[in-house]
Amino acid sequence: MEIERKWLIDAFPTEFELIEEAEMEQGYISVKPVVRIRKRAGKKGTDYILCIKGKGTLVREEIETPISQEVYEKLKAFIGVPLVRKTFKVYRLPTGHALECSIVDDGEETSFMYAEVEFASVEEANAFVPPACLGAEKTEDHSFSMSDYWRAKAERYQKENQE
Numbered sequence: 491m492e493i494e495r496k497w498l499i500d501a502f503p504t505e506f507e508l509i510e511e512a513e514m515e516q517g518y519i520s521v522k523p524v525v526r527i528r529k530r531a532g533k534k535g536t537d538y539i540l541c542i543k544g545k546g547t548l549v550r551e552e553i554e555t556p557i558s559q560e561v562y563e564k565l566k567a568f569i570g571v572p573l574v575r576k577t578f579k580v581y582r583l584p585t586g587h588a589l590e591c592s593i594v595d596d597g598e599e600t601s602f603m604y605a606e607v608e609f610a611s612v613e614e615a616n617a618f619v620p621p622a623c624l625g626a627e628k629t630e631d632h633s634f635s636m637s638d639y640w641r642a643k644a645e646r647y648q649k650e651n652q653e
Contacts, residue, residue, distance in 0.1 A: 492543070492552040493609045496634065497624040500603065502591055505623065506581035509588070517566060517573040518644075521637040527557070527565045530578070538562035543637075547630050548615060571644045574636065583607075583621065594639065604628065 512532030519525040524543035529536065538559055544551035557565075566573065577596060581589040591605045605624055609615040620627070628634040 491549065493549050493612060493615050494606050495548065495609070495615055495618065495620075495627065495629045497605045497620060498603065498626045498628060499591060499605045499624060502579055502593075502603075503581055503589065503621075503623045505621075506583060506589060508579060509582050510578075510580040512578045514576040514578050514592075515573040516576070516636070516640075517569045517571065518637055518640045519565065519569065521641050524637045526637070527562055527569075529562060540565075547632065549612060571647045574640055574643065585618070587618070589621075594636075595643075600639075600643065 510532060512530050514528060514530045516526055516528040519527065523545075524541070526541045526543070528539045528541060530539070536559075538557045538561070540555050540557045540561075542553045575595055576592045578590065578592045581591065583589050587607050587609075589605055589607055591603065593601065593603045595601045607615075607618065607620075609618065
């Protein structure tokens, strides 16, 4: 089970301790239900993950399982659309929570930044007071999801490559 709140941000924070950095790419085999592959390359090495997500906003079922690089590359080829690129940074908040921040498709016209915080319970999530560096909350915004962003990106790519 994933319990998570999301916000838009304008920049990576500078006031918190940076505890992790990675470059990621992810693509979607399906958006309903969400079935996603992700490559995450950081100081600890490179991981390849298959993720399935259920319905929901603040709370939803999430299943993640490691896959081999070979399976990842086969699924990436199956998708056939350039994957979403992310620069991912994790910061430790004074509350002890991890603030996960990403810039999506940096340098592209559609680029944006967002942040997430995961929680152990709904009560903890609801009690959390976000730091001032976080922008508009998007947790309950059904139109704000990486799968929706992916769908629009894939449609643009397919349209551009039909001509």
